[in-house]
Amino acid sequence: MEKDLKETLDKVARFYDKRKVGEVGALGFRRSTDLGTLLACMDRMMDEGLIRPHESLFLDLGCADGRVNIFLSYLVRYSVGIEMDEWTLEEYGPLKAELEQSLEKNGLLSPRENIFLYHGDSSDDGVHERITRETGIRFHEFDLFYTYLVMHQEFAQLIAARAKKGAIFMVYGLHRILPLYDGLSLLTPISPVEGVLALYQKD
Ligand SMILES: C[S@@+](CC[C@H](N)C(=O)[O-])C[C@H]1O[C@@H](n2cnc3c(N)ncnc32)[C@H](O)[C@@H]1O
Secondary structure (H helix, E strand, O other), X not given: OOHHHHXXXXXXXXXXXXXXXXXXXXXXHHOOOOHHHHHHHXXXXXXXXXXXXXXXXXXXXXXXXXXXXXXXXXXXXXXXXXXXXXXXXXXXXXHXXXXXXXXXXXXXXXXXXXXXXXXXXXXXXXXXXXXXXXXXXXXXHOOEEEEOOOOHHHHHHHHHHHOOOOOEEEEEOOOOOOOOOOOEEEOOOOOOEOXXXXXXXXX
């Protein structure tokens, strides 16, 4: 990874990791990915050829404030997210504006203009159709799907039924016990990357 990109991703990770949601208290259902840890995972996935820089198409199924989308925007061609709670999605803009100011002050790279976030249910065909209309990407063209544990069984079924062969399902928040899903193969021995991210490939 180039030096300015690495420095930028470190900064983005530190920015969001200071602003995590749901570590304690009532907002546990929308816990935030630790982007410092995700950076190490992305390095490994790029080394393994599982992310093709500026080519892969990424979809976060339950993106909350879009922090994983901002992070991935530097690495993929399109970084798309779907979030069910409108008020959670509304945090995206103000946080991004604050991040951009801080990046600019430090002479670092801004997030790329390839982020598209949608309000709705990740398993809703209507939302998938909106994504296709606005980005040109059909569900079966995404290379990488992501969830922080929410509805992972339902999303695995959706990916098994609708994604293309070889697509990767990234499930963050797992540790020792890794679930198996019909139609997807757990990528071993790499999983769980950094002890937290399980990778599955559509058969
Ligand atoms: C644990 S948070 C993870 C947020 C973000 N992906 C991250 O890793 O930092 C999961 C989010 O998924 C949302 N969610 C749950 N089920 C969903 C669904 N079916 N479609 C869209 N969003 C959903 C929740 O509202 C919550 O904001």
